[in-house]
Amino acid sequence: NAGVTQTPKFQVLKTGQSMTLQCAQDMNHNSMYWYRQDPGMGLRLIYYSASEGTTDKGEVPNGYNVSRLNKREFSLRLESAAPSQTSVYFCASSGPSGTSTDTQYFGPGTRLTVL
Amino acid sequence: KQEVTQIPAALSVPEGENLVLNCSFTDSAIYNLQWFRQDPGKGLTSLLLIQSSQREQTSGRLNASLDKSSGRSTLYIAASQPGDSATYLCAVNSNDYKLSFGAGTTVTVRA
Numbered sequence: 001n002a003g004v005t006q007t008p009k010f011q012v013l014k015t016g017q018s019m020t021l022q023c024a025q026d027m028n029h030n031s032m033y034w035y036r037q038d039p040g041m042g043l044r045l046i047y048y049s050a051s052e053g054t055t056d057k058g059e060v061p062n063g064y065n066v067s068r069l070n071k072r073e074f075s076l077r078l079e080s081a082a083p084s085q086t087s088v089y090f091c092a093s094s095g096p097s098g099t100s101t102d103t104q105y106f107g108p109g110t111r112l113t114v115l
Numbered sequence: 116k117q118e119v120t121q122i123p124a125a126l127s128v129p130e131g132e133n134l135v136l137n138c139s140f141t142d143s144a145i146y147n148l149q150w151f152r153q154d155p156g157k158g159l160t161s162l163l164l165i166q167s168s169q170r171e172q173t174s175g176r177l178n179a180s181l182d183k184s185s186g187r188s189t190l191y192i193a194a195s196q197p198g199d200s201a202t203y204l205c206a207v208n209s210n211d212y213k214l215s216f217g218a219g220t221t222v223t224v225r226a
Contacts (some may be wrong), residue, residue: 004158031212042119044157050212057212090158094212096176101166103149104159104214109185 004028004107006091013081021076021089021110025061029095032074033058033104034066036087043090049074081114086110117142117209118155121217129225134192136220138205141184150179150190151204153219163190195224 007022025032030051033057036041045058047066053064061083065077074093078085089110094102118141123152134211147166151159163172163179166187171180176193192199202221206214 033174033212035122040216040218043214044208044216045213048212101147101164103161103164105161109156110157 004091004093004105006089006107006110008110009108010111013078014114014115015082017081018077018079019081021091021112022073022095023075023091023107024073025093025105027073027093027095027105028071028100029092029093030071030104031090031102032068033092033093033094034064034076035090036060037090038087046076046089050057081112083114086112086114089090116147117173117207117215119205119207119215121203121205121220123220125221125223127225128195128221130195130197132195132224134190134195134199134222134224136190136192136203136205136222138188138190138217140186140188140207140215141208142209144209145183145187146208147210148179148181149206149214150177150188151180151206153202153204155201162203168218195222197224197226200224 004025033048047069049055051097052071091107092104094104118177128166149164150162165172178191202219205218
């Protein structure tokens with residue numbers, strides 16, 4: 001049981017380049033999330049997917065797109081990377097009840113630098 | 116908008132001392148509150164989840180209290196060990212699936 005996995009672990013991009021961060025969970029959870037973590041600011045929600053086939057904006061969605069490919073996978077895409085998107089990105093999932101009683105489980109993170 | 120604050124930002128204690136970590140939030144209409152641990156360069160690990168109807172939760176040496184009316188939670192770690200050194204994050208669920216995080220308290224336990 002791997003939990004939540006993320007690829008890649010590290011990435012360096014030039015301004016304007018695009019890339020997709022991949023996330024998968026094997027816990028049969030309905031809900032999945034993408035956060036970014038910046039020094040001194042805590043984690044901020046970018047997008048979430050309450051269930052397969054649905055996605056919603058979080059606190060900081062500008063410059064990002066997401067795809068809930070199936071129940072297991074939730075990807076985050078940067079279409080035109082900017083230096084302000086340099087951050088550590090975490091994927092998380094929660095379930096199975098889909099209520100406030102669910103704990104969120106986090107992946108190990110992707111460290112992204114945009115030059 | 117829910118604002119979550121953790122004070123102090125950093126804490127250093129000798130081994131064996133009890134740790135007290137504070138979390139405050141601005142909107143008392145919450146579903147639950149979670150405490151997470153984060154080791155350097157790693158993801159977050161959930162420690163305790165307290166539902167809004169609960170006053171506290173305990174797991175081993177960890178005890179978390181919740182006072183919803185005053186917008187406060189406290190995480191107690193008894194008899195601290197060097198392995199407890201990490202950053203501890205408080206997160207409040209006040210809008211279905213969305214967690215609002217504090218910036219964390221970085222703890223160093225000196226041997």
